[in-house]
Amino acid sequence: MTDATHTPSDGPMLTADGIPLKKSLQIALRRQKLRALVLIAPLLLFVLISFIAPIADMLFRSVENDIVSQTLPRTVIALQDWDYDDGKAAAPEKEVFAALYVDLSEAEEFKTHTRLGSRLNYETTGMSSLLRKTGRGLRRMGTSIYTEQFEALDPKWVEPAVWVVLMEQPGVATALPETASAWDSWKRIVANKGDLLAEEQPDDFIYTTLYRDLANQPATAIAAYTGAEAGLLMAADSAVDGFETVSLKDQFIKMDEDWASPQVWGTVKAFSSPYTAGYFLASVDLKQTPAGIEQQPENQKVYMLLFGRTMFMSVVIMGSCILLGYPIAYLLSNLPLRTSNLLLILVLLPFWTSLLVRTSAWKVLLQQQGVINDILVWLGLVSDGDRLVMINNQFGTIVAMTHILLPFMILPLYSVMKTIPQTYVRAAKSLGATDWTAFWRVYFPQSVPGIGAGSILVFILSIGYYITPELVGGTTGTFISNRIAYHISSSLNWGLAAALGTILLAVVLLLYWVYDRIVGIDNVSLG
Amino acid sequence: MKFKLATLLCGAALATTGVHAQDVKMADTLTLVSWGGAYQKSQIAAYSEPYQAMHPDLKIVWDESSAEAVAKLRAMNEAGNITWDLVDVVAADAIRLCDEGLAMEFDADELLLPATDGTPASEDFGDLLVSDCFIPQIVYSTTFGYRTDMVGDTPPTNICDVFDLEKYPGKRSLEKRPINNMEWALLCDGVAKADVYDVLETEEGQARALAKLDTIKDEVVWWSAGADTPQLLADGEVVMGSTYNGRLFSVIEEQKQPVAMLWDAQVFDLDGWIIPAGLPAEHQARVEDFVKFATDTQRLADQAKYISYGPARNSSAPLVGKHADLGIDMAPHMPTDPANATNTFLYNYTWWADYRDDLDAKFQAWLAQ
Numbered sequence: 069m070t071d072a073t074h075t076p077s078d079g080p081m082l083t084a085d086g087i088p089l090k091k092s093l094q095i096a097l098r099r100q101k102l103r104a105l106v107l108i109a110p111l112l113l114f115v116l117i118s119f120i121a122p123i124a125d126m127l128f129r130s131v132e133n134d135i136v137s138q139t140l141p142r143t144v145i146a147l148q149d150w151d152y153d154d155g156k157a158a159a160p161e162k163e164v165f166a167a168l169y170v171d172l173s174e175a176e177e178f179k180t181h182t183r184l185g186s187r188l189n190y191e192t193t194g195m196s197s198l199l200r201k202t203g204r205g206l207r208r209m210g211t212s213i214y215t216e217q218f219e220a221l222d223p224k225w226v227e228p229a230v231w232v233v234l235m236e237q238p239g240v241a242t243a244l245p246e247t248a249s250a251w252d253s254w255k256r257i258v259a260n261k262g263d264l265l266a267e268e269q270p271d272d273f274i275y276t277t278l279y280r281d282l283a284n285q286p287a288t289a290i291a292a293y294t295g296a297e298a299g300l301l302m303a304a305d306s307a308v309d310g311f312e313t314v315s316l317k318d319q320f321i322k323m324d325e326d327w328a329s330p331q332v333w334g335t336v337k338a339f340s341s342p343y344t345a346g347y348f349l350a351s352v353d354l355k356q357t358p359a360g361i362e363q364q365p366e367n368q369k370v371y372m373l374l375f376g377r378t379m380f381m382s383v384v385i386m387g388s389c390i391l392l393g394y395p396i397a398y399l400l401s402n403l404p405l406r407t408s409n410l411l412l413i414l415v416l417l418p419f420w421t422s423l424l425v426r427t428s429a430w431k432v433l434l435q436q437q438g439v440i441n442d443i444l445v446w447l448g449l450v451s452d453g454d455r456l457v458m459i460n461n462q463f464g465t466i467v468a469m470t471h472i473l474l475p476f477m478i479l480p481l482y483s484v485m486k487t488i489p490q491t492y493v494r495a496a497k498s499l500g501a502t503d504w505t506a507f508w509r510v511y512f513p514q515s516v517p518g519i520g521a522g523s524i525l526v527f528i529l530s531i532g533y534y535i536t537p538e539l540v541g542g543t544t545g546t547f548i549s550n551r552i553a554y555h556i557s558s559s560l561n562w563g564l565a566a567a568l569g570t571i572l573l574a575v576v577l578l579l580y581w582v583y584d585r586i587v588g589i590d591n592v593s594l595g
Numbered sequence: 596m597k598f599k600l601a602t603l604l605c606g607a608a609l610a611t612t613g614v615h616a617q618d619v620k621m622a623d624t625l626t627l628v629s630w631g632g633a634y635q636k637s638q639i640a641a642y643s644e645p646y647q648a649m650h651p652d653l654k655i656v657w658d659e660s661s662a663e664a665v666a667k668l669r670a671m672n673e674a675g676n677i678t679w680d681l682v683d684v685v686a687a688d689a690i691r692l693c694d695e696g697l698a699m700e701f702d703a704d705e706l707l708l709p710a711t712d713g714t715p716a717s718e719d720f721g722d723l724l725v726s727d728c729f730i731p732q733i734v735y736s737t738t739f740g741y742r743t744d745m746v747g748d749t750p751p752t753n754i755c756d757v758f759d760l761e762k763y764p765g766k767r768s769l770e771k772r773p774i775n776n777m778e779w780a781l782l783c784d785g786v787a788k789a790d791v792y793d794v795l796e797t798e799e800g801q802a803r804a805l806a807k808l809d810t811i812k813d814e815v816v817w818w819s820a821g822a823d824t825p826q827l828l829a830d831g832e833v834v835m836g837s838t839y840n841g842r843l844f845s846v847i848e849e850q851k852q853p854v855a856m857l858w859d860a861q862v863f864d865l866d867g868w869i870i871p872a873g874l875p876a877e878h879q880a881r882v883e884d885f886v887k888f889a890t891d892t893q894r895l896a897d898q899a900k901y902i903s904y905g906p907a908r909n910s911s912a913p914l915v916g917k918h919a920d921l922g923i924d925m926a927p928h929m930p931t932d933p934a935n936a937t938n939t940f941l942y943n944y945t946w947w948a949d950y951r952d953d954l955d956a957k958f959q960a961w962l963a964q
Contacts, residue, residue, distance in 0.1 A: 179696030186694055193953040197945055200694060367802075370960040377963075436766075437831045460816055543771075543817060543962040551959070557666040559952060560691065 127573075130566035133344035136336065139175050139184045142167035142249065144340040152334040152358040159328040165317040166246070166280055169209065173273040174253035176203045177260055190561050191346065191356070192335040198326050205323045210314040214275040217311050224300055231274075232266050237295030243285065244293075244301075246277040276316075282308040334358025347567035371568065374548040379575070381466060381547070382530040388470045389477040389526045390519060397481035397518070402490070412482070419475045427539045430468040434459040434540075460542030468540050469530055476529060477522035484518030484593050517593035524583070524592065528576055548572060622680075622877040624654045625885055629683040631659035632822075633845060637901035638683070638732075640919070642889035649888075653881075664688065668697045668871055677871045680882040686865040689729035690944055698728035698869040706730070706883060708891045710910035719892075719908045723865055725944055730890055731867040731907035733898065736930035736939070737775050738861035740828055740843040741835035743853045754860035754938075755783035757835060758811055768824045768836030771817035773958035774947060775837065775862050778940060780807035782860060792946050801954065805961050817962070828854050840930050844903035848921060848928070858935040862942050867907065903928040 080088040087095075105112075137144050146167040150160040175181035185199030218225040231251075234240060241248040254274055258265050282290065282305045290305045320327040338358045339346065346356040353369040354361055363369075396415065400408045418426060433439050441455040450456060458464055488511060496506040534549035541550070548568060555565035583589070627643065629635040635657060643655050660667055661683050671677045684692065692698035703724055707716035717724065723731040741751055746763055756763055757779065769776050778791050784807045786794050794800035808815075816833055818824055824838035825846045835857065846852045868890070870882055888894065895906035896914035903925060906912060915925050926932055930939075 179694075182694035183696060186691065189949060190952050194949050196694070197949045200945075200948075367805075368956045368960050370956065370963050373960075373963055435830065435832055538819060546963075557663045559955065560665060560669065560695075561952070562669075 126562075126566050127570050128566075129563050130347050130570050131343045131345070132563065133187075133339060133346070134342040135180075135184055135187050136340045137342055139180045140168065140171040140336065140340075143171050143336070147333065147337050147340065150333065150337065152330060152337060154359050155330050155334070157330045157333075159317070159321070159330065160333055162315065162317045164333075165320050165327075166276070168320070169206075169211075169316050170246075170250045170253060170273050170277060172199075172202060172206055173250075173271060174257060176206055177257045186560065188335055188339065190350075190564070191339060192331060194326060195332065195335065198324055198332065201324055202320070202327075209272070209316065209319045209323075211272040211276045211316070211319075213312055213314055214279045215272050218275050218278065218304065221304060221307050222300060224297075225275075225304070226269050228268050228270070229266050230297060230300070231270055234295075234297045234301070237293075237297075239293045239295055242292070243290050244278065244281040245285075247274065247281050250274055250277040278304075279308055279311060279313075283311075331358065344563075347563040348571070350564055351567040351571055371548070371551070374546070374551060375571070375575075377546075378531050378548045378572075381462065381469075381545070382527050384466055385469050385473060385530045386523050386527045388466065389474055390523065392470065393474055393477035393481055393522065394515075394519070397478050397485055400478070400482050401485035401488075415475055415478050418471070423472065423535060424539075426472060427468055427536050430464065430471070430540060431459060434464055434467065459540050460545070462541075462545040464540040464542070465537050465545030468536050469533060472536060473526045473529055476525040480521040480525065480593075481515065481518040484521070485515055488514045516587075517591050520583075520587055520592040524580070527579075531572065531576065619876045619880040621881040621884060622875070623652055623881075624656065625878075625881055626656045626658060626678060626680045627683075628658040628660050628664060628679050628681065630661040633902055634841065634904075635659065637898050638889075640901050641898040642885075642894055645894070646885055646888050665692060665697075668692060669695065671871070672697050672873070677873060679871055680874065680878050681868050681870060681886065683732070683866065684869055686725050686729055686731070686867065687942075687944055687947060689867065689869050690726045690948055692869055693726045693728035694948075697872055699872045699874070700727040701730075701870070703730075706886060708887055710908065711892050712910065714910060719910050721909065723907050725865065728869050729865075729867050730869070730886060731865050732890065732895065733866050733904035733907055734863055734931055735866060735904045736840045736858075736861040736863050737770070737837055738840050738843070738930070739835050739837050739857040739859075740824070740846065740854045741857055742828060742831060742833075743855050745831065745834045750855060751835065751857050752859065754779055754857070756857070758783045758807065760811060760814060763834055764814075765834035766814050766816050766827075766832060767811065768816040768818050768827050768833045768838075770837060771819045771962070773954040774951075775942070776808060777801070777804040777954065777958075778862065779860060780804040782940070783807060788940065791940075792943050795954075796946075796950070801957060805957070808961075828852065840928075841902050841904050844928050848918075848923065856935075858930075859938050860940050861930055861935070861938075862940045863930065864942050865907065866904075899925050899929070903930075905929040905931040 080090060083089050083092045143164060146164040147160060150164065151157055172181055175184065181199045181203045182196075185196040188195035188199070215226070224230045235248065235251045250273060251270075254270055255265060257271070258268050282301075287305060290301060293301060317327075326332050335358060338356060344356070349356050349361060350364075351371050353364040353372050355364050396411075400411055400415070403411065431438070435441070436455040436457065438459075440458065441450070444450045445452050445455065458467070492510050492514070493506050496510040497503070501509065531547070532549055534547060534553050537545055537547045538550050538553070541547070549572075552565045552568050552572075555561045555568070580589075627638075629638055639657065643657070647653060647655055658679065664682050664684050665688050668677075668679070668682065671679070689698060693700065703717040703720065704715045707720070707730065709715050710719040720731055723734070725731075739751075739754070739757060741763075743750060745765060749762075751757070751763060757767055777795055781791050781794055781800065781804050782788065784803055786800075795804060816823075816827060816836070818827070818836070818838070821839055821842055824833070824836035825842045827833045827836055828846060829850065829852050840856070840861065843854065843856055846854050847856070868886060870879075870886070874882065890908075892908055892910045893914065895908050896911040896916075898904070899906055899911075899915045900917065900919040906915065912931070915929065917923060918925055927934065930936065
């Protein structure tokens with residue numbers, strides 16, 4: 069007998085097959101847990117893929133900024149030595165412009181330069197057209213003179229096959245670093261066009277980098293290269309000193325004088341890292357400038373105001389939902405079942421009507437030539453000249469949203485109140501409590517979990533609402549969500565929209581935590 | 596004569612169809628995206644129904660998502676699954692889609708048919724080809740309409756009457772964005788038409804435009820949907836308001852409301868097609884075939900039978916006839932009609948592409964104050 073070999077006092081208890089009981093139990097439990105996990109796995113995966121992952125992806129956009137370093141990789145590196153110096157700096161050296169020329173030559177093929185323009189235009193006005201214009205002008209930079217001079221030197225230079233052989237040699241990247249890097253771009257361009265590398269004469273920018281390499285690299289570096297076409301290269305190296313040249317810097321500045329502006333280069337440099345806090349700063353009315361973080365000018369501060377307004381109005385809407393919903397829920401739960409069912413349907417009926425229809429109905433009711441104003445004028449309560457302004461402002465938004473969100477308050481309240489036995493109130497009264505005391509000391513505390521649940525629902529729904537405020541909010545009744553919607557669908561500034569959304573999410577979680585500390589989340593019930 | 600032209604063009608379109616059929620088989624579905632409402636109806640009647648008649652096996656699907664087209668196309672592109680074949684957008688959006696690489700670039704003379712007299716498409720559309728990705732369909736304008744019964748005996752004739760609260764008291768509706776409003780404000784603050792964008796480029800100019808708008812801010816109802824102003828005018832909620840001229844046409848001529856047009860300083864804008872970049876070859880062939888047909892001289896002129904927007908081709912203008920249901924002459928209702936176009940303003944696309952983000956932030960902050 070296995071259990072006879074151990075006394076219970078000095079060793080672990082064992083099961084029949086000699087495994088300690090604790091371990092055996094753990095195994096059994098683990099198996100059970102695994103089975104449970106497998107059972108919920110489809111749901112878990114579904115939630116993960118269709119809900120958590122997209123949200124995480126969207127939130128990630130609020131810091132993502134790799135477009136600059138991906139579109140202008142060489143420029144970003146060349147720009148490292150340049151300092152903005154509070155706007156007093158001169159435009160960068162010609163090396164930066166040469167890097168920019170190669171980067172843009174590739175970007176122009178993939179249309180990423182305009183995308184970069186839209187991105188940087190969020191930070192500095194004018195970047196969009198600067199990059200679009202530059203993309204168009206890239207062919208007229210005058211760099212074809214390098215191509216022509218290399219061709220005049222030796223017609224082999226315009227043979228695609230010669231280039232392919234040369235650039236595939238092992239030592240060529242050390243001898244011609246810029247050309248090798250530009251050649252990688254050229255390979256991608258040709259592949260994107262669906263052409264063959266061996267049939268396409270390289271673009272002017274390849275000849276430009278070749279010239280730069282031959283002119284800048286020490287003769288020994290070129291001589292050290294001994295692979296195929298070394299003779300061709302040596303001949304060119306000794307000839308380039310006599311080449312006619314063109315200044316890329318001058319060409320860029322001639323195309324648009326903004327290329328001489330430190331502001332432009334400062335923006336490129338400030339946003340060259342793959343992650344940025346810029347969107348979050350913009351969300352709280354700050355901005356990242358080449359000189360550092362600054363306050364947004366007074367006439368552009370809008371987000372903090374809107375966050376504050378969103379919170380304030382959501383609280384007001386929540387409060388008015390409690391005030392209106394509590395008596396209704398109380399009535400519903402205390403009436404005989406038949407009547408209360410009928411009333412419940414009346415509560416739910418608007419819930420099933422289209423949101424737009426309900427919002428438009430409020431327009432008809434509240435506008436200056438609307439039903440309510442007409443009745444007031446007819447009753448003589450207001451004169452025809454000064455009809456009340458009840459819509460396209462905060463008041464209109466609060467009224468319409470209270471109406472729309474009311475069922476979310478009534479339903480949890482109702483289901484909680486249903487469970488409160490009427491005998492408690494009766495008992496309180498029989499012990500001498502007045503109606504008010506019986507309600508306030510006995511009934512109300514038991515309905516608090518319903519208020520909690522309803523308030524959380526209404527508050528969270530209302531801070532993310534945007535259709536109703538958009539339609540009836542005018543200028544003073546719009547929410548932060550209207551700005552988020554604008555940046556998602558109109559301005560396409562998804563990074564800023566993501567940052568605003570992240571902040572909103574964080575605020576909700578924070579408030580939830582505060583609520584948990586004050587009221588206790590266990591004290592919330594949906595019935 | 597018109598019939599002959601149409602058959603001729605149909606023949607031409609069929610001929611090109613034949614050429615394409617040899618290259619790539621054309622997809623048998625076509626998903627078109629437009630704005631819904633009366634505008635989409637005019638496109639269905641003028642473009643897709645005749646095309647459907649020529650290709651009975653084709654399944655044409657209409658989507659009404661143009662208002663969110665830019666964002667949706669970007670999302671589709673990121674997901675790598677483009678489900679739209681042809682998308683109707685305003686020119687400014689076409690420029691942005693082109694900038695983002697989401698719309699296909701094309702050569703106008705290759706993709707589009709020449710005019711009936713042989714003028715190449717690039718000349719027939721002329722300046723309206725504002726982007727390498729944009730196929731213009733119509734010229735529309737944003738202009739003001741006013742209640743004839745609420746303005747007394749002297750109806751407004753000048754754009755600056757919008758800013759004159761003494762002469763025309765009451766609410767006015769303006770679009771909830773800086774575009775157009777800033778330009779009108781400067782025009783009425785004494786800036787010459789040619790200098791508007793130069794002034795608006797400066798901080799002082801922007802402040803000046805907002806200051807001018809400030810004078811009527813309390814009396815403005817801000818709209819964001821094109822249907823708002825017509826509704827507000829019909830309800831008598833506003834004395835005057837800006838919207839698209841086609842919307843006003845339907846309020847005035849179809850619904851017979853006491854509303855009239857104030858054409859002064861109307862802002863011309865363009866609407867047209869873009870082809871999403873990266874379509875599968877079959878869809879590409881189909882959509883190119885459809886676009887060839889739907890943007891020929893006759894088809895563009897036909898659209899004006901249903902809605903009061905001017906056709907984008909020069910050669911279509913003489914073919915504009917009467918309204919299909921009302922039987923009234925459409926030419927006098929076109930924004931491009933000489934009588935309406937005595938004082939027009941041309942929306943500067945490239946300028947707004949740069950300044951939109953900046954001015955929008957300022958405008959929103961101003962609104963929220």
